[in-house]
Amino acid sequence: xxxxxxPGTSFExxxxxxxSDCDRLKRAVAQVIVGQEEVVxxxxxxxxxxxxxxxxxxxxxxxxxxxxxxxxxxxxxxxxIQFTPDLMPSDVTGTNVLLVGQxxxxxxxxxxxxxxxxxxxxxxxxxxxxxxKTQSALLEAMQEHSVTxxxxxxxxxxxxxxxxTENPIEMEGTYPLPEAQLDxxxxxxxxxxxxxxxxxxxxxxxxxxxGVTPGAVLQKxxxxxxxxLCREVEVSGAVLRYAARxxxxxxxxxxxxxxxxxxxxxxxxxxxxxxxxVLAGKAVALMQGRGQVSFADVTRTAKPVLRHRILxxxxxxxxxxxxxxxxxxxxxSVPARPDAVERIVQGQ
Amino acid sequence: xxxxxxxxxxKERFGRFAGRxxxxxxxxxxxxxxxxGAGAGVPLALVLWWxxxxxxxxxxxxxxxxxxxxxxxxxxxxxxxxxxxxALFLDARLKTAEAIVTAVELGDTGNGWSRRVAAEAxxxxxxxxxxxxxFQRRHALLPLCAALAGWVASLPLRELPPVAAKPSGAExxxxxxxxxxxxxxxxxxxxxxxxxxERRMKHLAEQARELREALRRGLEKREALSRIAKLRDAxxxxxxxxxxxxxxxxxxxxxxxxxxxxxxxxxxKELSEGDLTAFDEEMQRLAMLAEQKDRxxxxxxxxxAARRAREKGARSLxxxxxxxxxxxxxxxxxxxxxxxxxxxxxxxxxxSGREAARDFAQSPNPEAQRKLAEAMERALKRLTEEERKxxxxxxxxxxxxxxxxxxxxxxxEQLEDMAKRLEQKGADKLLEEQLRELAKRDPSxxxxxxxxxxxxxxxxxxxxRGLGVIPTPGGQGQxxxxxxxxxxxxxxxxxxxxxxxxxxxxxxxxxETKRLDAEELRSKANVRMLPGAPMHAASQGxxxxxxxxxxxxxxxxxxxxxxxxxxxxxxxxxxPEEYREQVxxxxxx
Numbered sequence: 046x047x048x049x050x051x052p053g054t055s056f057e058x059x060x061x062x063x064x065s066d067c068d069r070l071k072r073a074v075a076q077v078i079v080g081q082e083e084v085v086x087x088x089x090x091x092x093x094x095x096x097x098x099x100x101x102x103x104x105x106x107x108x109x110x111x112x113x114x115x116x117x118x119x120x121x122x123x124x125x126i127q128f129t130p131d132l133m134p135s136d137v138t139g140t141n142v143l144l145v146g147q148x149x150x151x152x153x154x155x156x157x158x159x160x161x162x163x164x165x166x167x168x169x170x171x172x173x174x175x176x177x178k179t180q181s182a183l184l185e186a187m188q189e190h191s192v193t194x195x196x197x198x199x200x201x202x203x204x205x206x207x208x209x210t211e212n213p214i215e216m217e218g219t220y221p222l223p224e225a226q227l228d229x230x231x232x233x234x235x236x237x238x239x240x241x242x243x244x245x246x247x248x249x250x251x252x253x254x255x256g257v258t259p260g261a262v263l264q265k266x267x268x269x270x271x272x273x274l275c276r277e278v279e280v281s282g283a284v285l286r287y288a289a290r291x292x293x294x295x296x297x298x299x300x301x302x303x304x305x306x307x308x309x310x311x312x313x314x315x316x317x318x319x320x321x322x323v324l325a326g327k328a329v330a331l332m333q334g335r336g337q338v339s340f341a342d343v344t345r346t347a348k349p350v351l352r353h354r355i356l357x358x359x360x361x362x363x364x365x366x367x368x369x370x371x372x373x374x375x376x377x378s379v380p381a382r383p384d385a386v387e388r389i390v391q392g393q
Numbered sequence: 394x395x396x397x398x399x400x401x402x403x404k405e406r407f408g409r410f411a412g413r414x415x416x417x418x419x420x421x422x423x424x425x426x427x428x429x430g431a432g433a434g435v436p437l438a439l440v441l442w443w444x445x446x447x448x449x450x451x452x453x454x455x456x457x458x459x460x461x462x463x464x465x466x467x468x469x470x471x472x473x474x475x476x477x478x479x480a481l482f483l484d485a486r487l488k489t490a491e492a493i494v495t496a497v498e499l500g501d502t503g504n505g506w507s508r509r510v511a512a513e514a515x516x517x518x519x520x521x522x523x524x525x526x527x528f529q530r531r532h533a534l535l536p537l538c539a540a541l542a543g544w545v546a547s548l549p550l551r552e553l554p555p556v557a558a559k560p561s562g563a564e565x566x567x568x569x570x571x572x573x574x575x576x577x578x579x580x581x582x583x584x585x586x587x588x589x590x591e592r593r594m595k596h597l598a599e600q601a602r603e604l605r606e607a608l609r610r611g612l613e614k615r616e617a618l619s620r621i622a623k624l625r626d627a628x629x630x631x632x633x634x635x636x637x638x639x640x641x642x643x644x645x646x647x648x649x650x651x652x653x654x655x656x657x658x659x660x661x662k663e664l665s666e667g668d669l670t671a672f673d674e675e676m677q678r679l680a681m682l683a684e685q686k687d688r689x690x691x692x693x694x695x696x697x698a699a700r701r702a703r704e705k706g707a708r709s710l711x712x713x714x715x716x717x718x719x720x721x722x723x724x725x726x727x728x729x730x731x732x733x734x735x736x737x738x739x740x741x742x743x744x745s746g747r748e749a750a751r752d753f754a755q756s757p758n759p760e761a762q763r764k765l766a767e768a769m770e771r772a773l774k775r776l777t778e779e780e781r782k783x784x785x786x787x788x789x790x791x792x793x794x795x796x797x798x799x800x801x802x803x804x805x806e807q808l809e810d811m812a813k814r815l816e817q818k819g820a821d822k823l824l825e826e827q828l829r830e831l832a833k834r835d836p837s838x839x840x841x842x843x844x845x846x847x848x849x850x851x852x853x854x855x856x857x858r859g860l861g862v863i864p865t866p867g868g869q870g871q872x873x874x875x876x877x878x879x880x881x882x883x884x885x886x887x888x889x890x891x892x893x894x895x896x897x898x899x900x901x902x903x904x905e906t907k908r909l910d911a912e913e914l915r916s917k918a919n920v921r922m923l924p925g926a927p928m929h930a931a932s933q934g935x936x937x938x939x940x941x942x943x944x945x946x947x948x949x950x951x952x953x954x955x956x957x958x959x960x961x962x963x964x965x966x967x968x969p970e971e972y973r974e975q976v977x978x979x980x981x982x
Contacts, residue, residue: 336506
């Protein structure tokens with residue numbers, strides 16, 4: 046039984062419970078993953094908001110370990126798909142296999158062999174190495190939460206959470222995800238290289254005895270409750286308008302666009318980007334034990350939400366202007382409050 | 394139910410906080426407006442100081458400040474924050490992560506989380522944290538401007554820069570017709586004592602005409618006044634100087650001779666004052682006396698006076714008296730002829746004519762003479778041709794028989810001429826002319842000339858008045874117009890009145906004199922009425938006033954205070970009675 050099903054359970058109790066669950070989950074993950082608190086936080090945003098997360102980082106930074114640990118803590122079915130160039134869509138989704146079995150059966154029968162996509166926590170490793178056809182099979186499942194095999198639609202079990210990884214080093218022989226499909230990921234989380242202290246701790250943990258594998262912290266129902274509760278978090282029109290202003294300002298053709306955006310951006314974020322900002326903001330608020338979204342929540346989620354949705358122009362790429370720099374300028378230049386209110390707040 | 398209570402509680406709290414925030418913001422706008430108004434009020438006060446406005450500098454500043462405050466209030470009303478904006482402000486101040494604005498916008502919808510959090514945050518103990526800043530740096534302008542305005546209000550009015558005065562009279566005047574010049578131009582019609590004098594008088598007339606023409610074109614005022622003054626001086630120089638050193642002894646002797654007879658006493662007085670015109674008029678009057686002996690006595694007196702003057706070496710006086718004598722004789726003959734005719738026409742005259750004849754006989758004067766002549770004219774018109782001829786015959790017979798008793802040759806000549814005209818057919822016009830000629834006064838040439846010169850001098854004075862200047866009494870001629878010697882006058886000081894006109898006194902006329910501490914001011918003047926322009930009676934008083942103000946105000950200084958027994962401060966002075974009023978008016982504030 047979840048808090049939502051308890052009779053007379055108030056929203057406050059549920060929010061409090063949700064925060065507690067998330068904190069517990071983070072602590073469990075931290076037993077295995079050293080450092081990377083922000084990465085873990087952002088991945089949990091994706092989980093709570095009901096979206097999917099794209100992890101990008103150099104090899105060996107613990108992306109796969111993070112996903113495995115997370116799935117272990119969530120007591121959810123985990124599956125991993127290692128994308129290679131020869132991976133077929135049916136390798137992802139599964140296929141019907143002809144079984145020639147008992148002498149009593151004539152000609153055999155087809156049996157669905159489900160692919161790895163039928164997990165609940167799916168790790169799509171190096172998604173950019175598979176062909177676009179194979180990528181689309183996964184992306185379709187991410188969007189629809191179902192797969193179609195031989196004309197039969199098979200729903201995927203909720204919660205369905207995809208964590209895809211990308212290796213930014215080896216670009217030869219890869220198939221970068223097109224922008225339209227990148228847009229399906231709620232967040233793009235950059236996994237940074239560990240600091241010296243973190244690396245030292247990693248070495249300590251991983252070169253000694255086998256570490257402890259944490260047990261399940263949250264059940265499936267609790268995860269579902271988190272996702273449902275996330276949708277119930279209140280958001281004001283002012284926050285929604287702020288999210289809209291941010292997304293609009295990322296468009297170089299908009300009047301609100303800054304000179305940097307006009308120079309370095311070819312395409313800005315769209316509607317899905319604004320939706321993702323709000324959902325991620327709700328997840329942030331919920332994980333902090335609040336029932337309403339604030340401007341700071343939206344600002345905090347701006348980078349992971351928008352960085353894979355803003356396409357740089359040639360000039361931006363040539364000048365080495367990173368998307369994160371563009372997003373920094375957006376959050377700095379786009380006011381959260383109207384000017385009149387801001388002046389009064391500042392005491393002017 | 395609980396939700397409704399929560400909602401109500403939140404709305405009440407939010408309303409309270411929002412009201413405080415809005416009031417404070419309104420006050421800030423009003424203060425800012427007042428600062429702007431004060432900022433504009435200081436230059437306004439400065440402008441008023443520059444314009445030398447004594448009283449309203451502070452008022453102007455206050456009004457400007459008030460206007461600014463009102464404008465601020467209006468602006469505050471227009472920029473009133475709505476509930477959402479106020480909620481955002483409260484969220485920022487209370488750091489409630491937009492719970493208040495979420496609660497305000499969602500209202501009674503939603504799950505109530507934000508409403509509860511917001512209500513909890515809007516507790517009274519957190520009111521101070523939600524106050525918008527009231528005073529800003531620019532508000533310091535208000536006391537600063539107020540201090541500046543106070544200083545400006547206390548500034549003394551600035552002094553007017555000294556204006557370089559234009560020389561008096563430098564302005565141009567342009568007049569089509571300056572009254573008075575025509576009298577100077579009339580000098581050319583006068584007979585001069587000598588051809589030289591006639592030439593000079595013609596020249597003066599010409600100068601007057603040139604001056605008129607110059608004024609028509611435009612002339613500097615002082616130039617015009619200078620030329621008029623010179624004309625007047627020249628006119629005065631042409632007057633007979635009977636009282637000068639050469640003629641003084643003769644004048645005294647001639648006057649003494651005339652004074653011997655009561656009949657000519659008045660004539661003696663006129664002659665002693667040098668007024669030849671009045672002397673001539675008196676002699677003309679004596680010429681018309683009814684009694685022959687009176688007429689003779691007057692003629693003899695004049696003859697003796699001329700002789701005495703010549704004996705004393707006063708040649709010009711003697712000549713003048715002799716000319717007066719001839720005029721007297723001529724006037725006598727006219728009067729005799731007129732009288733004789735009146736006697737002849739007595740039957741033909743109407744009652745008014747007879748009355749005019751009686752008046753002429755009793756008090757012969759020019760008016761009676763004129764009326765008599767008119768009556769005779771009417772009588773003559775009524776005569777038939779036959780009656781005229783008869784009258785003419787009677788006149789001729791009378792003349793052949795020796796004429797009217799005591800008639801002078803001139804009278805006889807007049808009567809012969811009358812008889813001749815009476816005989817002519819249709820001689821009405823001629824008779825009229827002759828009668829008018831008989832009635833006309835013929836002043837002596839000297840008197841006529843003196844009168845003309847006097848008229849010219851008065852014309853000059855009038856011209857000076859026309860240019861806005863008080864004319865001096867009489868011109869500054871070489872000769873002094875008449876007047877007895879000091880011994881004859883017997884008055885201290887002598888007739889000096891006309892000599893000082895036009896000159897400046899010995900006082901210092903630069904700047905202003907110091908105030909004199911005195912209880913009263915009294916005046917004393919010895920004045921003598923001189924022929925010429927009358928004394929002006931109007932004057933403006935000047936009184937102390939505040940610096941920078943117009944000085945042409947009625948003052949109430951010491952001149953306004955008079956002693957109990959005095960009227961206009963001149964009661965107890967030696968000012969002659971006839972001048973007290975004028976002198977007193979001079980000292981009126």
